[in-house]
Amino acid sequence: MAADVILRLFPDERVEWCSVEGSAGTQRGWPSEGSVVRWLLLPAEWVLRLQTPKVARSLQMLRQAIPFAVEDRLVAPVEQSHVALGEVLDPETIAVRVVDRECLRAALRRCEAKGLRVRAACSEAECLPVGEGPLIWIEQERVLLRPHKHSTVLVCSEEALPALWRAVITTPFQNVEVHCSARLSEPQRRVLDDLVGPDAWRCSESVADPCTRLVQNSHAAQTAALGDLLQQDFAVRPASGDVGQWWRRAAWASLAASVLATTNLFLEQHQLQALLADAQQQMTTVLREAAPGISQVVDPRTQLEAELNRLRRGAAGGDDALGLLAKVAPSLAGSTRFTLQAIEYRAGALEITLSSTDVATLDGVRENLMAASGMQVELTGVTPGKGVVEGRLRIRGGGR
Incomplete structure (x- = not known):
């Protein structure tokens, strides 16, 4: 019966596997078709684990550069080796796995x-327990030795363990972990005592094989995922069922993106309309302040522009407020016979309120303005007071 399995290959072509559900334990032979x-899980002696500087930032450039960065540490030519990127150990260092x-x-x-159908592949060493000190894994007269946490795993027979240990372990350790698939024999214990020291190692005899550890231990599964070898040329193509699943996910993602884009469009449109309404209100306020005579505001921008143009024409010599004021200002400045009280512009006429001691002075101002500017000047009203006479002069452009 077909199932999801963990499959382990040995160097001598033996095979064992266990179900992902882990209910039946590890079995010898091949799983069902x-x-x-x-x-x-590949034999540990097939896969070399290395640490190397991150020679590039982008993933694509790393994949191109890393093989040549580790070339001098390989026995075989780099062209015959497959280099898989692994975990980032620190900002400047990355772990890689190399396999023929x-x-x-x-x-x-x-x-x-x-x-x-294979979905992922890694070294069996990725499933071993992780500790700070050295690790010795003894399984069916085959020994896996990991000198320290981030080093590659070395493989030898039990007879060769003492020589290998002395070759790679140069300083004594007090926390050596020994894992054995069966109860350690007395000869094995004596070898470890002589090699490591009686009090420098501890043994775990009830330990699961790598297949079972990968199923039962979440940390082992995470480590294996970081050491996946099926990258680049060996990357797995999705099965037909997986393709359909990915297409469905892509369709949902596309739909979500469309809904999000439409929502953003409506929100942006609402914000723009609010900004436009605020700008229109501000222009209306400015227009009413600049031209109090305007009773109805239809298009504040156009009306404000027309009012500005009208004022500019008046300043250039027309009959508008600034133009009229520019013409009469020289005649009003510097006189001590009268006092300027107010200036108002309405209906195309400039109205000036003056105060003086008598009406004759006001009439004299009217005559001077007409003579100096050539404009129509009328004395429209006189209000007598206590020792003061207040009069209003209306000035229009053009002579009489």
């Missing part, structure tokens, strides 16, 4: 020949 291999292209391709072909 049509099963989906969620994780393909033909080994990886052969493993995938073996699975394909058995009717299995």
